[in-house]
Amino acid sequence: RAQTIAVCTRKGGVGKTTTAVNLAAGLAIRNHKKVLLVDMDGQGHCGSALHSELRGVTSETVGDILLGKRRDIQEAALATAIPGLWITPSDKDLGAAEDAMSSKLGKELLLRSALKVAKTHYDYIILDCPPNLGTLTVNAMMAADWALIPCDMSILALEGVDDIVETLDALDDTFGHELPVLGMLRTRVDLRNQKMNGRIEDALRGRYASMLLDTVIPVNTRLAQAQMDGQPILRHDASCTGAKAYDALLEELAPRLGL
């Protein structure tokens, strides 16, 4: 049965998509796993970040599935040129779908129900979340076995981490859904900013010591270039510091993910 990981934090632009895409690709390429990447963000950036790898077409999107009568995410899944990696892209209408979801019975559980069958087919399901605490993020968290929380070295990103942790607690209180944190991942770390990095790391350790991952993703423009070329970093430049860091992330997560 698949392990499902929600890549989530409230703050914008801290590397949710970059992490979700490269984690999913790494599991397929390095660990030869069968992986589904689900884009839960109306920006559609998982599809953009993998645009050169997409194969085939689908008439369904994530929004269609979530609102549909018999929901199976497989109907929106596209193969990629990467063996073992499938993707269900979102589209710009996912925002409208999110509004429509708000009046549905059990609105927080629509994705979980849509993933039921897929969880018997894949080894890992990676959920890329939008930069907010709305219905799509809550659906991802309710459908997940783990939360992976990126944080860059800024006070505003730290506040976003506090916000998503607060939501985790709320889902536990409200639904009894205990979503463990797979880890908090420091991203976009510029090693020259020692003072600022130190202050943010101290704060993260102070509040979330047991969750803070050792792996750090450094600033490496190759990661953004790979997205422009529509490839995961392992296909774009497997030897750059960004690729090595995402490899190191997989190795650090291996025990917990049963790799």
Add this chain to the structure above:
Amino acid sequence: RAQTIAVCTRKGGVGKTTTAVNLAAGLAIRNHKKVLLVDMDGQGHCGSALHSELRGVTSETVGDILLGKRRDIQEAALATAIPGLWITPSDKDLGAAEDAMSSKLGKELLLRSALKVAKTHYDYIILDCPPNLGTLTVNAMMAADWALIPCDMSILALEGVDDIVETLDALDDTFGHELPVLGMLRTRVDLRNQKMNGRIEDALRGRYASMLLDTVIPVNTRLAQAQMDGQPILRHDASCTGAKAYDALLEELAPRLGL
């Protein structure tokens, strides 16, 4: 009558808040204007970015005002230690307020109505928007005279610009609200990434040549440090490259803003 500027783009983390805060502070400090900074994002980051400067208390937040019977944003305005700069902070409940707004008559115009009186008191009103195209962003755009659109040097940020421009067109079609673009502002520019910068700039020029501002905000960690210390960059370090860039932005915008 105030000029109202919505700082907006769909992409997360490209400097909406950093630009809104430092533009507002610059207008007050450099140009001695009376400025109101309105936080339209439930992350509450305008308040965080100015936490050392806030003075006084208010029992109302932006969400309370937008849902209230007689809406006047002034009831949520706080003075700051910066002469000429006031702020209406958001809070984490703004998300709930956004949901409640969706069922109101003329939901897109609630902020415009709440700013009516304020527009007779201030010279400039700056609206910091969340990273999405939801009701709060639409309210900001419907209340504004200008849209200022930040974009960093990445393909995903470029897609976010296309998304917000599409929304501008939709507001024109639907409401006849023609919101001119004050400019598109390149942010977080790392001058070492010449190739990547060139590709994104060519794309911006290709589509939005007339709107692209000459001023470029370079990567400067002082801007993030200033936020950690709760001050605008002009109060934190007026001589750093980030401060000089935001000064240059004001000078470039001066003719259009009547400065």
